[in-house]
Amino acid sequence: MSATASTDSIGTGSAPAWNRLQWSTLDASQRDRALTRPAQVVAEATRGAVSEVLDAVRQRGDGALREFTARFDRVELDRFEVSAGEFAAAEAVVPVELRQAMLDAKSRIEAFHRAGMASAYAIETAPGVVCERMIRPVPRVGLYVPAGSAPLPSTALMLCVPAALAGCRQVVLCTPPRTDGTADPAVLVAAKLCGVGSVFKLGGAQAIAALAFGTESVPRVDKIFGPGNSYVDEAKRQVAQSGAAAIDMPAGPSEVLVIADAGADAGFVAADLLSQAEHGPDSQVLLLSDSAAFIDQVEARLVEQLAALPRAAIAARALSASRLVLVDSLEEAFSISNTYAPEHLILALREPRAWLERVEAAGSVFLGDWTPEALGDYCSGTNHVLPTSGAARAWSGVSVASFQNFVSVQAATPEGIAGIGNCAVTMARAEQLDAHANAVVLRLKAVAA
Numbered sequence: 181m182s183a184t185a186s187t188d189s190i191g192t193g194s195a196p197a198w199n200r201l202q203w204s205t206l207d208a209s210q211r212d213r214a215l216t217r218p219a220q221v222v223a224e225a226t227r228g229a230v231s232e233v234l235d236a237v238r239q240r241g242d243g244a245l246r247e248f249t250a251r252f253d254r255v256e257l258d259r260f261e262v263s264a265g266e267f268a269a270a271e272a273v274v275p276v277e278l279r280q281a282m283l284d285a286k287s288r289i290e291a292f293h294r295a296g297m298a299s300a301y302a303i304e305t306a307p308g309v310v311c312e313r314m315i316r317p318v319p320r321v322g323l324y325v326p327a328g329s330a331p332l333p334s335t336a337l338m339l340c341v342p343a344a345l346a347g348c349r350q351v352v353l354c355t356p357p358r359t360d361g362t363a364d365p366a367v368l369v370a371a372k373l374c375g376v377g378s379v380f381k382l383g384g385a386q387a388i389a390a391l392a393f394g395t396e397s398v399p400r401v402d403k404i405f406g407p408g409n410s411y412v413d414e415a416k417r418q419v420a421q422s423g424a425a426a427i428d429m430p431a432g433p434s435e436v437l438v439i440a441d442a443g444a445d446a447g448f449v450a451a452d453l454l455s456q457a458e459h460g461p462d463s464q465v466l467l468l469s470d471s472a473a474f475i476d477q478v479e480a481r482l483v484e485q486l487a488a489l490p491r492a493a494i495a496a497r498a499l500s501a502s503r504l505v506l507v508d509s510l511e512e513a514f515s516i517s518n519t520y521a522p523e524h525l526i527l528a529l530r531e532p533r534a535w536l537e538r539v540e541a542a543g544s545v546f547l548g549d550w551t552p553e554a555l556g557d558y559c560s561g562t563n564h565v566l567p568t569s570g571a572a573r574a575w576s577g578v579s580v581a582s583f584q585n586f587v588s589v590q591a592a593t594p595e596g597i598a599g600i601g602n603c604a605v606t607m608a609r610a611e612q613l614d615a616h617a618n619a620v621v622l623r624l625k626a627v628a629a
Contacts, residue, residue, distance in 0.1 A: 199499075199500070199501075199502060199503050199504065200475065200479070200503075200505075200506070201214055201503055201504070201505045201506070202506045203468075203505055203506065203507050203508070203512065203516065204507075204508055214503055214505070215516070215519065215520050217433070217435065217462075217464050217501075217568075217569055217570075218433065218461075218462045218463075218464060218498075218501040219410040219413070219432055219433050219462050219569065223410075223414075226410050226411060226414050227414055227418075229385075229411065230385045230411055230414045230415050230418060231418060233248060233384070233385040233386055233389060234388075234389045234392075234393075234415060234418055234419065236248070236389075237386055237390055237395065238389065238393045241395035241396050242260070242395045242396045244386070245260065245382060245386055245390060245395060245398075248386040249357065249381075249383075249386070252383070252384055252386075253356055253357050253359070253383055253384075254359055255357050255358070255359050255360070255361050256361075257357060257361055257381060259397075260380045260381050260382055260397055260398065261379070261380050261381075261397060262363055262368060262379040262380070266362060266363065266368065267368055267372060269362075269365070270363075270366075270368035270369050270372075271365075271369060271372070273365050274365050274369045278366060279369060279373075281558075281559070282333060282337060282366075282369065282370050282373060283373065284559060285334070285337055285559035286337050286341060286370075286373055286374065288559055288560065288561035289337055289338065289341045289559075289561050289562075289563070290345065291561060292560075292561035292562055293341060293342050293345055293561075293563070293579060294345060294580075296579055296580065296581075297345065297580045298315060298580075298581055298584070298586070299315075300312070300313055300314050301313055306596060306599050306600050307595055307596065307599055308592060308593035308594070308595035308596025308597075308599060309590070309591075309592045309593075309596040309597075309599070309600060310590065310591050310592075311588065311590045312588070312589040312590070312591075313586055313587070313588055313589070314586075314587050314589055315584050315585070315587075316584065316585045316587060317347040317348045317349065317583060317584055317585075318346070318348055318402050318403045318426075318584065318585060319348065319402055320348070320349065320350040320352070320399065320400070320401040320402045320403075321343055321348045321350070321351055321352070321401055321402065321403050321404075321405060321583060322352045322353075322354065322391035322392075322401035322404045322405065322425070323336070323339040323340065323343065323351065323353040323354070323404075323405050323406050324353075324354050324355075324387060324388065324391075324404065324405065324406030324408055324412060325339070325353060325354070325355040325367055325406060326356070326383075326406070326407060326408050326409070326412070327355050327356045327358075327363075327364050327367060327383065330459075330491075331355075331364035331366060331367055332367070333364070333366035333367045333369070333370040334370075334557060334558050334564065335406065335564070336355075336370035336371050336374070336376075337370050337373075337374065338564050338565050338578065339353075339405050339565060340353070340370070340373075340374030340375070340376045341374055342563070342578060342579060342582065342583055343374075343376075343405075343583050344374055344375055344376075345580045345583075346580050346583035346584050348583055350378075350399065351376050352378045352379075352380065352391065352399055353371050353376055353378065353379045354380045354381075354382045354387040354390070354391060354398075355367050355379065355380075355382075355383065356381070356382070356383025356384065357382075357383070361381070362381075363379060363381050367379075378399075380397075380398055384408075384409075384411055384412060384415075385411045385412060385414070387412075388404060388408075388412060388415035388419060389415060389419070391425065392419035392422075392424040392425040393419075393424055400425075401425060402425060402426065403425060403426040403427065403428070403583075404419065404425050404426070404427050404428070405427070405428040405578060405582065405583075406428070406431065406565060407431040407432070407434075407565055407566075407568075408431070408432065409432065409433060409462065410432050410433055410462055412432070413430055413431060413433075413568070413569075414432075416430070416431075417430065428565065428578055428582050429565075429566075429567045429571055429576075429577075429578075430567055430568060430569055430571040431565055431566065431567060431571075432569055433459070433460055433462040433464070433568065434456050434459040434460070434463045434523060434568070435456065435463060435464045435465065435522055435523045435524065435568055436452065436453065436455075436465050436466070436522060436523065436524040436525075436553055437465075437467075437517050437520060437522035437524070437525050437526070437542075438452055438453065438465075438466070438467045438468070438525075438526040438528055439468050439510065439513045439514065439517060439525070439526070439527055439528065439529065439535075440467060440468070440469045440471075440474060440478075440526075440528035441469065441470065441471065441474075441510065441529050441530060442469075442471035442473065442474050443529075443530050444469075444474065444528035445528075446478045446480070446481045447485075448528065448549055448552070449467065449478050449481075449526075449528055450478050450481035450484075450485050451481075451485060451552070452526055452528075452553055452554075453465040453467060453482065453499075453502070454482065454485055454486060454489065454495050455552070455553060455554050456524065456553065457495040457496075457498035457499050457502065458489060458491040458494055458495040458498070459494075460494060461494055461497035461498055462498070462501075463498040464501055464502055465498065465499070465502040465503075466502060466503045466504075466505065466520070466522070467503070467504045467505065468505045468507050468513040468516055468517065469504075469505070469507065469513070470506070470507050470508065470509055470510055470513065471506075472506050475504050475506060478504065479504060482499070486499075510529070510535070511538075514535065514538040514539070517539070517541075518538075518540040518541050521541035521542065521567075521570045521571070521572040521573045522542055522543065523542075523543040523544070523566045523567065523568045524542075524546065524553045524556070524566070525542035525543075525544070525545045525546070526545075526546045526551075526552075526553055527545065527547055527548065528548070528549060529548070532547040532548045533547055541572045541573040542572050543568070543572045543576075543577050544556050544562055544563075544564070544566055544577060562577070563577045563578045563579065564577075565577060565578040566578075594627045597620070597623050597624065597627060598624065598627045598628075601623065601624045602624070604616070604617075604620045605617045605620050605621055605624075608620070
């Protein structure tokens with residue numbers, strides 16, 4: 181048995197194989213392959229292609245952007261920035277019900293993020309020694325809103341709302357142009373609802389390059405935010421490594437992992453898997469269950485629901501790299517999940533909150549049968565810009581803090597340095613950093629005099 185196809189029979193379902201695996205029969209290398217994301221398989225080729233794009237934009241600016249836009253987006257643009265007329269046209273065509281839905285979602289996103297905002301503080305750590313933390317917004321931020329196979333106005337809300345709460349001085353948004361040369365109207369309306377009026381029709385790695393290096397028309401930013409395909413994700417990594425701009429996190433192709441028991445609703449779980457699979461062919465979905473019969477049921481529902489999806493071809497390609505995994509116990513399922521560190525984790529369990537403490541690494545968790553991942557994507561209030569490719573082991577999803585810098589401040593009086601100075605001198609000398617020690621000793625002598 182390989183990690184991409186199983187010859188084991190788990191259950192008696194007659195539906196086509198969907199990469200069904202029995203975890204206990206896999207050796208260590210097979211388990212590693214089973215948890216490998218599709219984007220990781222082609223990472224080397226992606227790195228090279230992205231590097232060429234970044235170099236071209238850095239050297240040739242808008243000229244390179246026009247070439248890449250014509251090649252990848254199949255449209256020639258003289259001007260990248262969205263005009264006031266384009267914003268007005270977008271307002272005119274977005275349905276009233278969609279605008280209201282975005283307003284409702286924006287309200288909940290704002291409420292959730294405002295509640296989690298950090299506060300500045302100051303504390304006297306010793307007599308005469310005050311330490312503080314002050315909070316400053318990142319001055320210039322760039323937001324990337326994908327629109328490859330489907331426009332994502334929800335992502336505009338997820339990024340623009342916390343940027344506004346943080347008080348960033350300059351907010352620039354990039355989103356791919358449509359073949360008629362316009363930006364998606366819903367994305368423009370979402371940006372405008374949040375007070376963002378600087379939008380550029382740029383997509384892919386070239387958009388990330390423009391934000392990181394700046395061009396004749398696109399301003400350079402300090403930090404870049406947003407999800408994207410493997411090329412966008414790699415571009416963000418490379419500009420961060422070069423020091424050109426900071427990034428929010430690795431946020432590439434979408435992924436979901438579902439842990440389900442025998443009492444879960446197979447139709448619900450199949451729908452949740454497909455809701456992520458339809459994002460793109462490099463998305464990945466995993467189901468872990470201790471019930472072979474339940475996996476049979478989910479497999480059957482997948483076949484039924486996939487056939488009815490308009491984006492069935494895209495979802496089917498994603499499912500080819502996905503897994504339906506039989507585990508010996510739910511404890512084992514959580515161990516696998518923590519190793520995988522999914523972007524989205526759905527706990528389709530009878531007592532989901534009782535299992536929550538076992539979650540060590542996940543971008544966002546969805547509890548129970550009535551909390552589909554789609555709620556988090558759109559309107560529950562949490563953020564859907566989340567770490568992927570295992571980055572959830574060390575990174576968190578976007579929040580207001582992502583758009584802020586936390587600066588420490590300290591102030592000592594003569595009494596203060598007299599009280600703690602010898603501590604610094606002792607430690608500096610232990611590290612053989614005599615200049616450090618001398619900077620304190622001189623002041624201690626001055627205080628004593």
